[in-house]
Structures are given as C-alpha cells and as structure tokens.
C-alpha cells in the first residue's frame with residue numbers, strides 16, 4: 001500500500017495543543033479554525049488532506065463531498081456519530097477515533113452524576129448560594145445496596161461498574177456483544193433488558209448512538225422500570241428518549257436524571273434542563289485536562305504513524321487497510337492490483353463484470369487473504385469507477401455495482417511459491433490470470449489458457465498481443481527476425 005500522504009490538516013475544534021505540535025513536528029501544515037458554520041467548513045475543507053474534529057463539528061455528506069483531497073477524518077475522542085461514516089467510506093476517506101483516551105473521564109463524570117442524583121448535591125449547592133439552609137428538602141438515599149443497571153458494557157460501562165461496586169452497588173447489565181462471562185469477571189451480571197428494567201434503582205447508558213440504541217429508554221421501557229428509577233446519560237442524546245424522560249419525570253415514574261448529552265447541543269428546548277429533578281452538564285464527559293491531552297496526542301500520533309506507513313490504529317471504516325501496513329504486504333498488493341489491471345485490459349470489451357473469484361495458494365499468501373480481494377478489485381475497477389478507488393471503498397463499490405466476489409485460500413501443495421489466481425466473468429465470458437512474486441517483483445504466470453514459460457514481470461507498460469501461434473506474425477509485430485521470436489496464444 002502506497003503511504004498515505006497528508007500535507008495539510010484542518011483542526012475545526014478546541015483540541016489539545018499537543019495535537020498541532022505533533023503534526024507540525026512531522027512536517028504537516030496545521031490550520032486551526034473553530035466555530036465554523038457548515039458553509040464555511042464546506043468552503044474551507046477543499047484545501048486539506050486531513051480534518052481533526054471533536055463532537056461539535058458535523059461532518060455531513062455535503063462536507064465530505066466538497067472535500068476533494070480529504071484522506072482522513074480524525075476524531076479526537078470516541079463517538080463518531082457526528083461524522084457520516086458511510087459517505088466517508090464511499091469516498092475512500094479513513095475515519096479514525098481515539099476510543100480509549102477519554103474512557104476514565106467519561107466514567108468518572110457518570111459516577112459523579114450518580115452520586116449527585118442520590119444526594120441532590122447540585123440542587124443543595126444552588127440553594128446554599130441563594131442564602132438558604134434547607135436540610136429537609138435535600139434528604140437523599142444511600143447508593144449502598146442499590147441496583148445499578150448498565151446498558152452497554154464496553155470501555156466506559158466497565159469502568160463505571162467497578163467504581164460503583166466500591167460504593168456497594170449491585171451491578172447488572174446488558175450488552176449484545178460483550179460475553180456474559182467477561183462482564184461477570186468484573187462483577188456485572190448480564191441479563192435481557194426485559195429482566196433488567198424492573199430490577200434497577202439506577203440505570204446508566206453507555207452505548208454508541210445508532211439506530212438500535214435510539215430511544216432505548218422510552219415510554220414503554222420506563223413503564224417497566226421501578227417507580228422512581230433514576231437515570232444517567234453520559235453517552236449520547238437520544239439514547240434515552242427526551243420526551244419520554246420528561247413525561248416520566250413529571251409522572252414520578254422517573255425520580256431523577258443526570259444528563260451530560262442532548263439530542264440538540266446546546267438544547268434549545270430547556271424543559272429537561274430546567275426540571276427540578278434533572279441535573280445536567282454541557283457535554284463535559286471528556287472535558288478533563290488528562291482526557292484532552294490523551295485524545296489530542298493520540299489522534300496526532302495515529303495520523304503520523306499512518307503517514308509513515310508504520311501502522312493503522314483507530315480506523316473505524318478501514319479494517320482491510322490495517323492489514324496492509326507490513327513490509328511483506330507491499331509486493332503482494334502490487335501483484336493483486338497488477339493481475340486485476342491485466343484482466344481489466346483483457347476483458348475491456350466485455351462489461352459489466354458479474355463475478356470475480358480470487359484464489360490464493362501457498363503459505364506465503366496466507367497473510368494476504370485480508371486484502372488480496374481489495375487489491376485485485378482496485379486493479380480491476382480503477383479506470384471505470386469515476387472516483388478515487390482505494391482499499392476503503394472498493395469492496396462497497398463492487399457490492400453496489402452487483403459484482404459477486406468470492407475469495408478462497410488453499411494451503412500449499414508443496415510448491416515453494418505462493419500463487420494468486422483470479423477468474424473474472426464478464427458478459428458471460430470467463431477470463432483467468434494467475435501471478436506470483438519472484439525476487440520481490442510481481443509476475444504473471446498464466447493468462448487465460450496460456451502458461452508462460454518465462455514469467456512476465458508486471459511492471460511498467462505491457463502490451464498483450466492475442467493471435468494464433470505464428471512466428472511470422474510475431475516477428476512482424478516485434479520488428480525482430482523470426483529466429484529471435486517464440487509465440488504462444490498470448491505473447
């Protein structure tokens with residue numbers, strides 16, 4: 001994989017200064033422009049290869065489509081719901097985040113809200129500032145012995161669990177991916193949401209915002225909870241349905257809410273913020289010096305490592321790309337792309353492609369199974385796609401254009417060299433090619449039914465000439481005397 005060149009990065013939010021410093025130390029020009037409106041961002045983004053954001057910049061499809069040079073969107077933080085990841089993937093742009101940099105800070109704020117809810121700390125502090133001394137009004141309840149339901153048992157959910165266990169809370173939870181035995185090892189008993197709702201005194205959500213998590217707590221689920229349940233949302237606005245929460249607070253079904261995040265930030269509708277049983281923060285989960293230093297530094301280092309071709313860390317939409325950063329992958333990628341390009345030329349008059357079958361053989365090809373399909377498809381589809389094709393978008397493009405792609409790997413049959421065989425079906429005709437790497441150079445071994453006695457180096461410009469085996473014809477094309485030419489079906 002050719003190194004990804006990043007010369008200019010735009011930072012569109014307040015990101016720790018270490019981010020800029022690290023990028024600049026590595027020869028990347030950095031511009032910081034915060035609080036841009038959408039139109040300003042659309043106008044500005046054209047000049048950059050990289051964009052670094054936090055949660056406030058909405059990197060919509062409009063912004064992405066205006067970004068002709070953009071190669072990376074770096075999120076100095078966890079949630080990427082403010083980035084249209086599908087649009088970025090389609091355009092071949094890497095989306096990268098720093099998912100562990102603010103875990104502890106977000107977990108600590110969640111715990112602070114749980115404690116504040118149990119003892120009315122913000123309301124009492126406000127009352128004191130107003131000159132009152134009201135001991136009765138702010139009667140609280142101990143957390144000790146209460147049940148905390150944690151929905152989403154990833155990084156933050158886990159840290160919240162261990163901290164609240166030290167207060168003597170019983171922690172139960174639900175997560176569709178984290179195995180129950182794993183969460184049990186850190187003291188969280190997993191169960192279905194149906195079982196969880198009625199048991200909880202407190203519920204905290206720690207899932208990403210996505211269609212399946214929008215409105216996890218809604219009118220119906222609130223009704224299944226204990227009367228007076230208290231809820232915390234330090235994940236994303238909308239995971240707890242805001243209108244349902246307000247109704248539950250008003251009816252007393254919900255006894256209090258701690259909110260760090262809102263569907264609209266800042267929220268124009270202040271009904272929740274102003275409710276006496278709600279304590280809220282302006283999205284402060286990651287707002288600590290430590291978290292910001294980690295996230296700012298991490299995103300810059302991840303970008304630099306990628307540019308230097310060292311490794312790819314934190315990419316959320318480029319799983320294939322991550323396996324292409326090893327030295328040995330470079331020649332194999334060239335091989336796949338070249339075999340794809342040869343087949344593209346051979347089948348030029350027979351489009352569209354309907355099926356591509358890729359088979360790799362031999363131990364040395366085992367490591368490339370993750371990216372060989374993408375490499376072949378890049379070679380095959382590059383000229384016709386009309387967009388910049390790369391390992392981030394090529395599988396999607398093949399799928400969108402209805403090309404059926406199969407890949408298989410076969411263990412070595414004793415032959416030392418690894419082989420990559422590709423069969424392409426276009427307009428009912430089949431085209432086949434196989435290649436290998438000899439002495440660091442990708443070579444063609446077979447093309448359709450012709451086997452080359454002398455492997456053909458897949459470098460530079462190649463002319464494939466199809467004719468019946470006739471030394472006279474070949475000598476006239478090559479401009480050489482007959483005795484110096486040998487011909488097969490393809491030469």
Ligand SMILES: NC(=O)c1ccc[n+]([C@@H]2O[C@H](COP(=O)([O-])OP(=O)(O)OC[C@H]3O[C@@H](n4cnc5c(N)ncnc54)[C@H](O)[C@@H]3O)[C@@H](O)[C@H]2O)c1
Pocket residue numbers: 078079080099102103106151152153154155156157174175176177178206207208209212213234235236260261283284285286287
């Ligand atoms: N308030 C803040 O400033 C702040 C800071 C950091 C992160 N966050 C938010 O917190 C979220 C969680 O962060 P994390 O680092 O723990 O992420 P994570 O990916 O480690 O954990 C998320 C967990 O949610 C689980 N999940 C997915 N769908 C689910 C569902 N339907 N029901 C239950 N669980 C489900 C996943 O399996 C995963 O284990 C982020 O997506 C981000 O939006 C907010």
Ligand SMILES: O=C(O)[C@H](O)COP(=O)(O)O
Pocket residue numbers: 054055056076077078079080102283285286287
């Ligand atoms: O997802 C995150 O990382 C948090 O919500 C933090 O967002 P922020 O970087 O805008 O504070």
